[in-house]
Amino acid sequence: MASSLSRAILESSQRASAAGGWERFLSTASWWSHVEPAAKDPILGVTEAFLADRSPHKVNVGVGAYRDDDGKPVVLDCVRKAEGKIAGNLDMEYLPMGGSIKMVEESLKLAYGKESELTKDKRVAAVQALSGTGACRLFADFQKRFLPDSQIYIPIPTWANHHNIWRDAHVPQRTFHYYHPETRGLDFAAMMDDIKNAPNGSFFLLHACAHNPTGVDPSEEQWREISYQFKVKNHFAFFDMAYQGFASGDPENDAKAIRIFLEDGHMIGCAQSFAKNMGLYGQRVGCLSVCESEMQAVAVKSQLQQIARPMYSNPPVHGALIVSIILSDPELKSLWLKEVKGMADRIIGMRTALRKNIEKLGSNLSWEHITNQIGMFCYSGLTPEQVDHLRNEFHIYMTRNGRISMAGVTTGNVGYLANAIHEVTKST
Numbered sequence: 001m002a003s004s005l006s007r008a009i010l011e012s013s014q015r016a017s018a019a020g021g022w023e024r025f026l027s028t029a030s031w032w033s034h035v036e037p038a039a040k041d042p043i044l045g046v047t048e049a050f051l052a053d054r055s056p057h058k059v060n061v062g063v064g065a066y067r068d069d070d071g072k073p074v075v076l077d078c079v080r081k082a083e084g085k086i087a088g089n090l091d092m093e094y095l096p097m098g099g100s101i102k103m104v105e106e107s108l109k110l111a112y113g114k115e116s117e118l119t120k121d122k123r124v125a126a127v128q129a130l131s132g133t134g135a136c137r138l139f140a141d142f143q144k145r146f147l148p149d150s151q152i153y154i155p156i157p158t159w160a161n162h163h164n165i166w167r168d169a170h171v172p173q174r175t176f177h178y179y180h181p182e183t184r185g186l187d188f189a190a191m192m193d194d195i196k197n198a199p200n201g202s203f204f205l206l207h208a209c210a211h212n213p214t215g216v217d218p219s220e221e222q223w224r225e226i227s228y229q230f231k232v233k234n235h236f237a238f239f240d241m242a243y244q245g246f247a248s249g250d251p252e253n254d255a256k257a258i259r260i261f262l263e264d265g266h267m268i269g270c271a272q273s274f275a276k277n278m279g280l281y282g283q284r285v286g287c288l289s290v291c292e293s294e295m296q297a298v299a300v301k302s303q304l305q306q307i308a309r310p311m312y313s314n315p316p317v318h319g320a321l322i323v324s325i326i327l328s329d330p331e332l333k334s335l336w337l338k339e340v341k342g343m344a345d346r347i348i349g350m351r352t353a354l355r356k357n358i359e360k361l362g363s364n365l366s367w368e369h370i371t372n373q374i375g376m377f378c379y380s381g382l383t384p385e386q387v388d389h390l391r392n393e394f395h396i397y398m399t400r401n402g403r404i405s406m407a408g409v410t411t412g413n414v415g416y417l418a419n420a421i422h423e424v425t426k427s428t
């Protein structure tokens with residue numbers, strides 16, 4: 001028995017040795033022993049800590065997902081109605097590699113305008129993408145593949161995942177000034193200097209509206225100047241539009257930066273997401289578009305599809321159907337417009353309430369930026385230590401950069417939040 005076992009071990013070891021060495025044979029758990037735990041995502045880490053907190057007073061203003069005035073997740077009525085039309089009526093076949101043609105067409109109308117000459121002339125290469133993140137990543141991979149020596153200029157600060165996306169696509173990153181900590185507004189002069197000083201033909205990542213995390217957007221006039229300078233320098237503008245409709249409550253108005261660039265004849269790129277404005281977070285539905293000549297648009301689209309093919313083959317169907325049904329049905333579209341406005345208005349109302357409540361407590365600091373900033377986030381100016389204080393003493397959770405997701409503020413918690421902010425800032 002013993003000798004047949006040792007013979008078996010010897011034979012296996014000889015096989016293992018021929019296949020790559022003893023260590024592998026002997027160890028049953030050594031394939032991934034060199035893997036270190038990844039750093040926690042700063043935003044998702046906040047949710048984990050919030051969920052573990054047992055306090056009945058706890059408040060989560062960390063995550064950028066809309067909540068109603070009771071703090072509950074929302075499914076829009078237009079989405080439920082579109083789902084009603086899908087249920088039992090449509091098959092579950094694969095979409096084409098570029099996704100739903102109808103969804104893409106409707107997305108382009110939303111971003112570029114119904115009457116856009118570019119889309120009418122088929123000069124926009126566009127594919128369905130895995131929400132805004134997937135659209136950015138597809139573009140970053142495309143940029144690396146076809147302009148391997150190019151770089152991307154990213155605003156400081158920005159949504160943290162932008163850095164990860166272009167890093168994993170191996171596109172070198174540069175930064176440009178954006179936010180002015182003293183005024184808690186736009187550092188327009190420094191931004192323009194960076195645009196002027198970048199090498200001609202540079203790639204810039206711009207937030208189309210409701211900049212995350214600062215809530216600070218250029219004015220219309222400033223966008224015009226930015227667009228002009230991009231023309232002079234022949235820069236490429238890549239717009240990340242994750243919040244169309246969430247800034248002003250009107251998707252047309254929120255597309256104004258893109259429309260200004262188009263009027264000026266720029267050939268832009270654009271990432272669209274339906275996570276926030278339709279509440280389709282987990283459905284992962286978005287669109288990537290790149291403007292080109294009619295002939296080149298065909299080539300660009302085919303290459304975008306080629307990048308998608310070995311990654312996920314083709315995008316998911318359900319969310320795409322919801323979006324295309326809502327945007328192509330006049331009744332559902334007007335319901336959607338009403339509902340987006342409702343979400344934006346609730347957030348705007350909470351900005352006013354938060355500011356008023358802090359001021360009422362006698363704070364001698366300025367809180368004007370709460371109502372000046374736009375969209376889902378308020379870049380409060382709270383220091384990392386004050387954020388820790390809020391978490392430890394008041395069970396209020398936000399990212400350590402002081403970003404408050406206004407979507408998590410409600411009539412029920414705004415007074416408590418204001419009071420806590422006043423307490424941690426009153427001695428500064």
Ligand SMILES: Cc1ncc(COP(=O)(O)O)c(C=O)c1O
Pocket residue numbers: 064130131132133134159207212240242273274275276281286
């Ligand atoms: C600026 C910005 N871009 C893109 C996204 C991507 O979101 P999603 O992939 O869920 O569409 C987000 C989400 O928070 C964002 O804030």
